[in-house]
Amino acid sequence: MTGGPVGGGSGRDLAALPKAHLHLHFTGSMRLSTLNSLAEHHGVRLPESLRVEGREQDWTPPRLHATDERGWFRFQRLYDLARACVRGEADLRRIVREAAEDDAAEGSRWLEIQVEPSSYAPYVGGLTPALEIVLDEAASASRATGTGVGVVVAASRIRHPLDARTLARLAARYAGEGPGTVVGFGLSNDERRGVLEEFAPAFDIARRAGLALVPHAGELLGPTMVQETLSLLRPDRLGHGVRSVEDPRVLAEVAAAGVTLEVCPGSNVALGVYDAPPAVPLPSLLEAGVPVALGADDPLLFGTRLVAQYRLAREAHGLDDAALADLARAALRGSRAPAPVRDRALAQVDDWLAAPAPPA
Template structure:
């Protein structure tokens, strides 16, 4: 594929559904905030100034250490602005970001509302100045346990609406079972929130099956190891379950040894609704434009395939119909 074609693909309008707000923090932003607060972040950065980690569990600890300098609603407002500037620069016109009340107010509803207000104000400013629309998905953290998840679900239920549009779960997939968190997901569902959860990244196909059966979700974060069970792949197709695929993340963390071994193309060919996201982009040295370029070079995807991916993403977004129509118009343009 020639470089002019690659440049055109990088410049396409994009929709991102799987983005952790703290994980999208530019390293320079976190370092600057730490300096302002006189906080030492030993072991968080490498000699080039990027985030330093060795495996998934270490990644989680570095993530939480970096997040520790975000201590106020104002910090999260500044973070939101920095993240959306990066997204807009890479052609993202609509994004959904995972936000955890555990990091934003310690699970207290009142404190969470203050954080959320600041984040939303920054989001509104970015929509006016940058043309990018952001919506929030409240997430519980799996390795913090089911009781903590209930507090997150309460925060989500109390702030459900046109900006907080979903509820999900991230964290260490190797801790506990999906069904352990069913109560929290039921709370969120009753509040009118739409549901997603991380599954099938580290554990195999059974984890994806459990997410569908026990939590009754409509999207799955990652979900790529479902390909190891083709009957399950057919079930994803039959039920219209959307996968929030993060190819660069999967390769950088060692789920797959290379992008050419990643199953995203095989899943798409079998009819699974796949989308493309960055997960925690600076941790994995990627952007949405980089993801598009890598997929184009590896699988030969052309503009038509990426347009299909973007429309699938917009259709799967948890936003209201008015917002979806506006996003679709931008994609069509």
């Protein structure tokens, strides 16, 4: 993967900073080597941009630009090819386990991995078995790695809103407060698709079950979509939300609501929303008092994992270790980690910051 050694850069080791990871998609979490292994096993031919053949360290992420329909189609095609390589229980378990291992190596104490069970249901006997496999492996991986793994069930904007209600009811059946349970309900895919208001009943179902409401909004579309999402879905967090900075009134509304934004700088740049890391409006969000949780989104296609997002904040925006510690705290507080896990990790953030910094 690109992005330099884990924890690299000037300052304290970022891989040792305790944190929570709140924006990671199931298929997009895959290691590139895993994708290639599954593709070979299932006879799926990958495009050159996703084939590694033993050269993963030298791999360059595919060039993407999803701010127009043609660019989004190419991104979605690559994503669908990767998803087509996941075809059974063993594959589902492998992805969950490796995601937990990778997060543990990067200092994550709590991971909320987002999955759309509909994509994998045909291979394992239905929606319920697909979710139960993911939940069972999340519990097992939590015990094995020490990183707690909760699951966010995500509906898709490109499917019918009635499908979203089905998924919300399924998520509600498995709602819980610890590893191996459903902790949230989301809405993903191209935010230019679908009628947002028609998904509100699904979010009402999830709300009654006590789930965190975590729809995507405000990456491909601007502040109007952020405002509509706040009004219609009443979220606890927003996937992305970065373009709220384009309207001071919307930005103030996000801050006043205390909605945590899951900001993914690597994906913002990879998808062409911003042309370079310094253009990602992280400082403006922080100055407005918006809680920000950094996330990796889809490392499989974007080439950067969680620590790389903290490194970008350090190197592109000049955030010092105290500010990076605040980002880690915001992620933990915005998570659905059980209180003992969250409180212990917050204390460990204080310990990380209190330790002597390495020489410049």
